[in-house]
Amino acid sequence: MAEPLGGSDEPLHRAFFARPVLTVAPELLGRVIIHTTHEGVVAVRLTEVEAYDGERDPGSHAYRGPTPRNAVMFGPPGHLYVYFTYGMHWCANAVCGSPGSASAVLLRAGEVIEGVDLARRRREERRQRQSRDPAATAVRRSVSGHELARGPARLTTALGLDGTQNGADMCGATAGLSIGAGWPPGAEDVRTGPRTGVGGAGAALPWRFFLDGERSVSPYRPAVTRRRRGP
């Protein structure tokens, strides 16, 4: 499974991101986002994303026009828009479309396929910082690859992304950040649904895309095939 991460996995070109966001979003599934720091490398295979379609989309941060926060969304495609929410979480988006269209794809979930130890360490450090009583939470559970990036904030934690990477170019050679070709999905594996936490007019739009049968797909509970206990 390490094969595609070698030299053969070329970063997606800017032209990939320059297309309409609803075209790009499903095609990001199965791709591998890689972040390299002095700590090491973490690679995440994307399994769930959401499209946010610029200024006309009520669910989009760009809906009410440009602000200091969303400025990156209005810039060129192929860059990363990272924002802070709930007083403690970071979420990452890939800017898409033509410059000024202010559309982006929220990276909601994935599976850590390289750097699991580093990702787990980052999660643990975060828990320590947040906990009011670190001693009480010292119980370290083993966290597997598909849980480490399950959810948008966990995904950024695993990759080591925060406000520092807001605006970072994912198509440049020096960023340490890129999305590789990965294992692009067949259309038959892509599912859609309403976006999480988006109400109002945007609530009905099926702009969440995810891979069928992936355990890392975060909050999805469709036909929750709840098995009952033994007879």
Added chain:
DNA sequence: AACCGGATCGTCT
């Protein structure tokens, strides 16, 4: 499995 509250702060009204 479902529900609940707590943590915590930048952003925009």
Added chain:
DNA sequence: GACGATCCGGTTG
């Protein structure tokens, strides 16, 4: 001054 593209742990059933 309210709230959010959230997560976690605890409790209940």
